[in-house]
Amino acid sequence: MKITIDQDRCVGAGQCVFAAAEVFDQRDEDGIVVLLQDSPPASLQGEVREAASVCPAQAIEVQED
Incomplete structure (x- = not known):
């Protein structure tokens, strides 16, 4: 698994x-x-x-190995 985030899309919901x-x-x-x-x-x-899945801004991308 590899995770990438898009901080520009993040809305800080936590x-x-x-x-x-x-x-x-x-x-x-x-x-x-x-x-x-x-x-x-x-x-x-x-x-x-x-x-x-719960990120409201869809700022987290998960790539499976």
Whole structure:
């Protein structure tokens, strides 16, 4: 799994952080998503898929291996 984010599309809703806090965070100044791990371990991949699916701006792209 490979994750990419589009910070320009991000609206700072924070749903990704709620779904996968070990993979996503938000900048303090504006709430824009920050990617902590671009290739998470298998144990977190379900959470990452959930984060991508609930992102209101569709700013998270998940590519499966």
